[in-house]
Amino acid sequence: MNIVVTVKQTFDTEAKIVLDGKGNIDGSGVNLVINPYDEFAIEEALKLKEKFGGEITIVSVGGEAATKAIRTALAMGCDKAVRVDDPALADADEWAVAEILGKVVSKLPYDLILSGRIAVDDGSSQVAVRLADALGVPSVSSILKLDIEGTAATVTREIDGGTELIEVKLPALFTAQKGLNEPRLPSMKGIMGAKKKEIAVQSLADAGADPGAVAAKMIVPKLSLPNPRLAGKLIPGEAPDAARELAKLLREEAKVI
Amino acid sequence: MAKGIWIIAEQSKSEIRKVSLELLSRARQIADATGEPLVAVIPGYGVADLAGKAAPYGADKVILIDDERLAKYTTGAYTSALGKLIKKEEPRAVLMGNTAVGKDLAPRLAQRLGVGMASDCTGMETDAANFLSFRRPIYGGKAFAEVAAKSVPALATIRPNTFTLAEPDPSRKPEIVKAPADIDAADLRAVVKEVALAVSARPELIEADIIISGGRGMKGPENYKILEECADVIGAAVGASRAAVDAGWIDQKFQVGQTGKTVSPTLYIACGISGAIQHLAGMGSSKVIVAVNKDPEANIFAVADYGIVGDLFEVVPLLTEEFKKLAS
Numbered sequence: 001m002n003i004v005v006t007v008k009q010t011f012d013t014e015a016k017i018v019l020d021g022k023g024n025i026d027g028s029g030v031n032l033v034i035n036p037y038d039e040f041a042i043e044e045a046l047k048l049k050e051k052f053g054g055e056i057t058i059v060s061v062g063g064e065a066a067t068k069a070i071r072t073a074l075a076m077g078c079d080k081a082v083r084v085d086d087p088a089l090a091d092a093d094e095w096a097v098a099e100i101l102g103k104v105v106s107k108l109p110y111d112l113i114l115s116g117r118i119a120v121d122d123g124s125s126q127v128a129v130r131l132a133d134a135l136g137v138p139s140v141s142s143i144l145k146l147d148i149e150g151t152a153a154t155v156t157r158e159i160d161g162g163t164e165l166i167e168v169k170l171p172a173l174f175t176a177q178k179g180l181n182e183p184r185l186p187s188m189k190g191i192m193g194a195k196k197k198e199i200a201v202q203s204l205a206d207a208g209a210d211p212g213a214v215a216a217k218m219i220v221p222k223l224s225l226p227n228p229r230l231a232g233k234l235i236p237g238e239a240p241d242a243a244r245e246l247a248k249l250l251r252e253e254a255k256v257i
Numbered sequence: 258m259a260k261g262i263w264i265i266a267e268q269s270k271s272e273i274r275k276v277s278l279e280l281l282s283r284a285r286q287i288a289d290a291t292g293e294p295l296v297a298v299i300p301g302y303g304v305a306d307l308a309g310k311a312a313p314y315g316a317d318k319v320i321l322i323d324d325e326r327l328a329k330y331t332t333g334a335y336t337s338a339l340g341k342l343i344k345k346e347e348p349r350a351v352l353m354g355n356t357a358v359g360k361d362l363a364p365r366l367a368q369r370l371g372v373g374m375a376s377d378c379t380g381m382e383t384d385a386a387n388f389l390s391f392r393r394p395i396y397g398g399k400a401f402a403e404v405a406a407k408s409v410p411a412l413a414t415i416r417p418n419t420f421t422l423a424e425p426d427p428s429r430k431p432e433i434v435k436a437p438a439d440i441d442a443a444d445l446r447a448v449v450k451e452v453a454l455a456v457s458a459r460p461e462l463i464e465a466d467i468i469i470s471g472g473r474g475m476k477g478p479e480n481y482k483i484l485e486e487c488a489d490v491i492g493a494a495v496g497a498s499r500a501a502v503d504a505g506w507i508d509q510k511f512q513v514g515q516t517g518k519t520v521s522p523t524l525y526i527a528c529g530i531s532g533a534i535q536h537l538a539g540m541g542s543s544k545v546i547v548a549v550n551k552d553p554e555a556n557i558f559a560v561a562d563y564g565i566v567g568d569l570f571e572v573v574p575l576l577t578e579e580f581k582k583l584a585s
Contacts, residue, residue, distance in 0.1 A: 013515050013535045017399040025400065036516055094364070095373055120515055122395050122402075124376040125360050129332075130368035138446040139332055141361040154450075158510065159357040160269075161461050162454035166331075168447040178516060179509045217373030219387075221402035223395075229541065232562035234553075239571045246547065246563055247579035254545045254562065256467070256524040257491060257583060 001054040001148070003045040004105050005078065006115040006128060009062055009069035010035040013120055023223055034069040037116025039076075039183035040176035044146060045114050046077045047181065052148070054111075055079045059104050061089065061097050067199065074194035075186030081197070082108075086204040086211075093216040094126035101127070102134030103208045110171055112153075117142045117175040132173035139173040140166050144180055259409045261294045261318075261346075262287065265339065265353040265362070266311055268299070273307055275422070275464055276354030278314045280415055282423035284352065285315030287383050293349060296320060297431075298342070300335060300438070302328035308433045313425030317432070324438035326445065329452065330358050332365055333444030340369045341439045348410050350389050352381075355414035356463070363414045372408035378415045379521065379542060389413070397515030397538030417464040418521045459485075462494045462511065467524045470496035470513055470540075474529015474550065474569055478506040483570065484528060487577040490584060496520070496540075498530045514539035528569040532557030549573065 011017075012031040020026040034042075045056045058073045058081035060066050070081045082104050089096070105113065113135075115128035125141075132139030144163065145156035151170045156163050158177050186194070204211050235242045235249070250257040262284045266277040281297060288295040297316035299307050301323065308319040322342065326334050335358075343351060343366070351366070353359040355377045367374035379401075380392030387405035391413050395402050406412070462468065469484050469491075481495065488495050496513040497506070513520055515535040525543035530536060532548070532555055540546070541560065548561035549569045558564045565572050 011396065013397070013538075015396070015399075016534070017396045019400070025396075093373055095368065095371070098368055120397060123393075123397065123519075124374075126364035126367065126374060126376055129361060129364040133336070133365050133368035136443065139361075139365065140447060141332070142357065157357075159452070160463065161457070162452065164329075164449050164453065165451040166447050166449050172446075178512075217371075217406060217408040218375070219405050219407060221404045224401050224403070226398065226401060226541065229546070229560040231559050232546075232564065234558065234564045234566060239565075239567050240575055242565045242567060243572055243575035243579050246565060247576060247583060249563055250524065250545070250547070251583055254524070256545050257580065 001048055001052040001111050002109045003048060003054065003056045004108055004110045004113045005038070005041050005045050005056060005058050005073065006101060006113070006131065007038045007042070007058050007060045007069055007073050008035045008119045009060070009066040010119055010121040017225065019223060019225060025223065032065055032068055034072045035116050035119045037118055037120070037176055037178070040178065040180045041114035041116050042073050042076055042078060043181045043183040044176060046184070048112070048148065049077070057081065057108055059101055060084070061092070061100055070199055071194050072186060074197045075190040076184060077190060079197065081199040082202060083199055084202050084204070084207050088204055088211040091216050091220055092214070093218045094124055094130060095217045096214040097127050098130030098134050099214045100204065100207055100209045101131045104202065105131065105135060112170060113137070113173040115173065115175045117177050128173060128175045137171050137173055138168050139175070140168060141175045142177040143174045144177055146174060146180070259347045259349040261296050261348045262350045262352065263296045263298050263348040265351065266297050266299045266307070267354055267356060267358055268301055268304065268307055271306070273310045274354060274356070276356060276415070276417040279417070279420040279422055280352050280354065281311060281314035281316060283381060283420035285423060287381070287389070288315070288317070291383055291388070294318060296348065298322065298339070300327050300338060312429050312431050313427050314423055315426070315429065319431050319433045321433065321435050322438050323435060326440055327438055329449040331447050331449060332361055333447055334440050335362050336365045336369055337440040337444035338438040340366055342436055343370060343410065350411040353414050355416045359414040363412060367412050372410065372412055373406040375404045375406070375413040377519070378413050379419050381413070381415065394519070394542070397535065398519065398541045399538055416519065416521060418466070459488060460492065460494045462496055462518050463520055465494035465520070465522050467491050467493035468496045468513070468520055468522045469493045469526040469528065470498065470530060471501055471528045472498035472530030473500040473504070475501055475506060480570070481507060483573050487573055487580065490577055490580045498533070498536050527557050527561070528573055530557055531555045532560065
């Protein structure tokens, strides 16, 4: 079974966000990690490889910095990687990234594509689902369980207020929700081995994508920071008095009860 | 020339979901300001009755796509049917709730239509430069992006509880039309075998007006009943911090934060939650925040509108009693 896993390098969720003089996110000094949801996708791919054999290819769109995330995935046990890097990608949006990934993945052998359900940086939750459409394969988002028999997959998907069980024919794409598995940590041997694994770096032309055809559909976003919330009232007194006062304030002042 | 604002209405238990009505309410204001017609599109099976439920919230027209193959949501069938209708009718904007369905459907539809999309928006405006522009949280709410599409239709999902529900106007009589579901066979490769909905009288976390959440200070799974009792008095949903989920005290579907659900209730009551940056990211857009925590130095007090420094096991049951008095 050949599996493709999409990976994105993101800020550590501990990171405090600051803007630079030009109003862009200032990444200096921020610890970069593999998108946490991508780790669930990688772990699931590794479990399937252990069961069925085959090869796992990581695909990523990103600059040199993304290499760290890709090396982590290779250290966990994935086999090889393709990273698309091109100056023309500076303003790429979700549409563009999905189109480019589509070009790359369509040239790889795959039975299954696994992705994180969301990236914790832009939080847009679009690229994986878009990639499935670019490839013309079915997709199921936010899965909690995956079973494969022959060319059919049975997945449990999280929905609002419950779950649903879905049967889908492979090849297909699934996005991983927290709860799908417990991602392993790379072993020392894995980390050493990862250094020898291939990361093919492709330009847009190498990937077979025409820069004009993948021009962004969204305007470049204007960023701002939220107004800091100000600390409100600490309600003094013994618990019974404080509880009574709080209920009163919620009713009469905040008008939310 | 593309025309009209479309709301893709979602249904739950034979009702239109609240988030869809919130979208109609806000889109009505924009429709009035721009002169664009407002259309509610209701895909599903046996949905004719729902047209009347969308009408009082401002739709000028309701399009029903009533087809057995749309009885249960699947990505493919819904993308196929809606994608073809959008290509044919050319609306100027297509909006849906940022729900389990919206999050899955909108990006697939966007790719199929070859357009951009704004996800999980918490604001929507119209101005001379852009027909619609959207405000959306990034980095889990630690920053905001103002975005707009160059492509048409403008496609976006909007976070539940972002817009205020309009006062329903029963005198509104929209035109109701039926559209056929044109679904490609290639889009029918996934089959829903079973839907398991949790039996709970409490509201869905992402749509709840009030949430009461417990963190590490809950000390164990058995103590969540204190929060549940309070929740049931005020009609709240119960949430949790990552610390409580990772400790195995409560299912991850209740997790609020950067790696859980992002919520914006009217009132968020944080009990025994220290206020890690990832948690604040997930609930920072709540209108009113209450914190109950033993530790006066806890981060959560820096964002709380009201705080009680105290033992949640003492304070929460007392609060429940006070809420009961208010309710009676």
